[in-house]
Amino acid sequence: MDNNYNVNNSDNDSEITLKINLQTLSAENIRKNVREAGVVGAGGAGFPTHVKLSAQAEIVVVNGAECEPLLKTDQQLAAKFAEEVVQGLQLELKATGAKLGIIALKGKYSAAITALKPYLTETIQIKILPDIYPAGDEVFTIWFTTGRRVPPGGIPINIGVVVNNLQTLINIARANKGVPVTTRTLTVTGAVNRPITVTVPIGTSLEEVLVLAGGGRGDDLAYILGGPMMGNLVTDFTIPVTKVTGGLIALPKDHPLIRRKQMSLENVLKIARTVCEQCSFCTELCPRHMIGHELLPHRLIRAVNYRAMGDLATLSSALICSECGVCEAYACPVGISPMRVNRALKSELRAQGMKYQGDIRKEDPMAQHRLIPSARLMDRLNLRPWYKEAPLAAEVYEPCEVTLKLQQHIGAPAIPVVNEGEIVHLGQVIGEIPEGALGARVHASLAGTVLKITPQSITIGKGGAST
Structure with missing residues (x-):
């Protein structure tokens, strides 16, 4: 499959409709409509989108790579609402002044690619990302699609790029039709009776969402809110769905992933002090380190283990950790979690008002050979038995x-x-x-x-x- 789709379909009726709609809206109108509709980044961070659209950019990247295993929302929405994805992208291009829009997808999302191809133009492309983790990480997505590298501690606009999740683009399109954000689409999967991707009103309880998937398959289960790598354990099912809820995953309580997430920070540090052999695998496979960020997880573990608290240059690099979990879930051969150590350090450093200061370095010459295939990650995490089809439900659920x-x-x-x-x-x-x-x-x-x-x-x- 080609890595780049760039089709000029100027005679496409849907595209003509989009151009007519755009002519009636100024950049200011677009931002105003998005603000009034309450659109935020749907990929997890929840940054107010109207603020992001105020930036002047060169490239807009639509992140539809869905880097977390098991989740299927973005690919399904792209296939079903391709016109609104493209309309949202055109609106964002106009709002930011960008000249190029790139929709980032994985090659296996064939239905999404087929649905989007008729809408491509000289200024709107599809670029295919490798099926690796974390392909959907914002910094990685930019690197794969544009070749540009976000500086450590920086943001995409520093290099002329704006990134939005695919579901955000749909919400941008709807906002400019006067439709506010009132629903969220998320995948419910794993050890449930009927894996499904559902659209529910924001504020619906997780308990009701789980019922839509037929409930859990047995009582001895634990649940992850979000993706298996970066999501958190959840026990309170009265918690409501929000604009950034990405998924709900059920797994057996004795699953290695669940046991790891349940481990206390005290035990994480104890294991690090006891068994870390400074092999540096965590650093070699760290996505941020690969692209030239000065993040060295093995040195952070060493600094904490030997109480080298005066080494501020090393310690402050924890602030640029994306918490993708590669170091703990894939890289470390002895079960240490540099990510959990980094998270604790970040909390301390931010409480002290510290910010990371450092320049980007050369990318790792071995980076392309150290990317982690999603299939291999699934096997390492023992998620293969829970990789199920989770079809997109046609109807929007209505709670009481x-x-x-x-x-x-x-x-x-x-x-x-x-x-x-x-x-x-x-x-x-x-x-x-x-x-x-x-x-x-x-x-x-x-x-x-x-x-x-x-x-x-x-x-x-x-x-x-x-x-």
Whole structure:
């Protein structure tokens, strides 16, 4: 398969429609519509998208690589809503002034590629990423698609690039049709009776999401919210789905991945002090180190083990760790977790107000030979038995009650603009951005009555209003 699709389809009816729509919108209008719709980065970070669209860029990259094993949302959405993906990309190109849009996908996403190809132009391309982990990491995606490298401690716009998740692009398109963000699509898979990708109103409880997948296959299970590599264990199923919820994965409690996530930091440090042999495999396979970031996990372990707390240059490099988990899940032969050590160091360093300062170095000449095939990672993590088809459900689930968090994004929590007992309609603004703050609006994902307002959330019960 070619690594680059660049098709000029200027006669395509859908593209003509997109161009007509774009002519009626200025860059300012696009950003305003996105702000009003409450769009945030759907890939996990939740950065307010209207702020990102204020940057002036050269290239927009659409991240549809879905780097976490088992999750299938992006590829399925791309196949079903190809026109809206492209429309969102065209809107983002206009808002940022970028001249090139790149949709990053894996070659095995054949249905998505087929659906998107008719919409490609000279300025919109598909680029195929290798089926490796973490192909969907923002920095890696930029490196694969453009050859550019984000500096350590920097952000993509430093090199003229803006990156957005594929689901974010769909939300950008809908925002410019007056449709706010009220639903989230996520994969529910693993040891469940019916693996499925569902679209639910934001605020739906995880308990209800699990029911949509037929529940867990047995009682002796543990659950990961997010992907198997970077997700966290969850035990409270009253927790609501947010704008950035990527998946829910069930695995047996004795699964090695579950046991690793349950390990305390104290035990992680004890193991590191006892068995680390400074083999440096964690550094050689570290994705950030590969592209030239001065991140040396084996030296960080050594610094912590020998209490070399004065070595600030080494310790501060923990701040640029992406927490992808390669070091603990794949690289280390003796079960150490440099990632957990880095996470603890980051927390301490940030509390002290420290920022990383360092330049990008030459990329590892062996980088292309050290990339981790997704299939090999699946086998190493013993996830193969749980790799199931999780078809995209056609209907949007409608719960009887939703609890919408006021902070589903980076920045300040939204401020409630409704009262308990008030009747609200679907899509109504219920949480506003604080004046002068970085934030995102929250909209009612269910028509009904406001049952409860707390400093953290707003609960709405179905009924009492029309859609």
